[in-house]
């Protein structure tokens with residue numbers, strides 16, 4: 001065994017020791033529960049095994065919630081953006097971020113990285129390689145034993161007495177399961193969808209559009225853009241990442257279009273990464289929370305300077321500020337973009353327009369759509385109109401659970417927890433960005449556990465009454481149960 005392999009093996013042993021010292025995973029403490037048709041119910045179904053889903057499952061396992069399943073529609077290793085459509089060489093976050101480790105030192109990225117590359121390399125590291133982050137996430141998942149079932153898609157959720165019925169789709173079969181609680185960890189786009197603006201003349205389903213117009217989260221064959229002129233809509237982080245990738249693949253030019261007169265300069269979300277905000281925000285009044293997050297969202301975040309430098313060193317890169325697109329068409333020779341300054345032709349276009357939030361519009365929740373409370377229901381019509389995007393975020397309870405929009409219309413809707421970007425208006429960015437992840441996952445797990453316990457309070461009381469642990473059996477003072485005074 002060489003030194004590196006020995007260091008990795010020693011680190012894995014450290015983790016095993018830490019987990020054993022924490023008595024992880026504790027025994028299951030929930031009584032078995034059955035659906036009305038007699039089938040056993042899952043305690044929790046976690047949908048999505050990206051960064052948030054696997055960390056939520058880890059937090060639940062730490063609480064002894066063992067009767068759970070974790071599914072993801074993507075193949076193993078391709079969950080989330082890191083190995084798919086994230087196109088930056090390094091993470092945007094600083095290297096010391098924690099989250100998937102849930103506070104266990106040997107599970108941190110730093111510990112994982114140092115075991116593989118040494119402390120000196122860690123000290124010299126500037127930012128985390130994107131694929132290292134993916135490898136690290138997969139390692140955490142495996143070493144803490146999160147049982148992910150890949151290639152399983154959630155199709156729909158409906159409420160049934162005492163639980164939530166989930167229709168699942170495997171490659172070769174359909175499956176119906178009933179869970180007492182469901183955690184939707186569906187990703188950045190998981191409370192809505194990729195935002196594709198409705199240009200009047202654009203037909204997204206035409207063959208020309210499919211061949212030449214992409215969303216930045218689509219799979220894109222960048223080698224096909226070699227020698228081509230590319231138009232990029234949007235000037236956020238993903239726009240720069242896609243522009244950099246296209247230019248490095250040999251694109252002749254990338255012209256970026258932004259509505260704003262200049263790039264946003266300050267990432268206000270960075271300010272919010274401190275314990276007080278992450279722990280205290282959810283406890284603020286609706287008016288206070290609305291004020292904080294509509295401000296943060298409206299400010300928008302600048303792209304990391306590394307992403308901008310990556311692009312600006314290419315002669316073919318340019319940005320047109322204050323130039324929104326009015327229309328877009330695609331034909332077999334290219335795309336035509338209409339702005340207030342006329343029509344310009346390119347070979348291809350990439351829409352780096354981010355993800356829209358509109359949770360009730362998710363297909364998985366179609367049956368529950370009329371009942372889901374969103375922030376629009378909690379603020380004035382004027383405010384909801386002014387901040388239309390913020391108004392579409394789901395309005396969640398203290399354990400990330402959905403709320404019914406009309407009291408009494410679907411009380412069991414709170415069996416569904418939203419642990420993705422959609423929870424941001426209600427909780428802050430605790431299920432979207434890495435720094436808030438541990439706070440969020442622990443809060444979610446506590447919320448789930450509290451409710452599971454309360455729901456079973458009668459059964460737990462019976463178990464308490466039946467509990468026999470003859471502490472004094474080895475002593476002279478042991479009294480058998482049937483001989484004990486009932487006054488005790």
Ligand SMILES: Cc1cc2nc3c(=O)[nH]c(=O)nc-3n(C[C@H](O)[C@H](O)[C@H](O)COP(=O)(O)OP(=O)(O)OC[C@H]3O[C@@H](n4cnc5c(N)ncnc54)[C@H](O)[C@@H]3O)c2cc1C
Pocket residue numbers: 047048049050051052053071072073074078079080081082085086087090091092093152153154155185186187188190238364419420421431432433434435
């Ligand atoms: C390009 C990009 C770069 C980012 N960089 C950073 C960064 O540097 N720092 C930072 O803090 N944050 C970053 N983020 C934000 C955030 O950390 C990531 O989006 C992260 O992946 C969020 O984890 P997640 O689990 O919510 O979503 P994901 O990792 O996307 O996981 C969601 C999973 O749900 C699955 N899924 C969805 N629907 C279903 C269904 N119906 N049935 C079954 N499975 C389903 C998907 O297959 C997916 O694997 C970045 C985001 C993006 C998009």
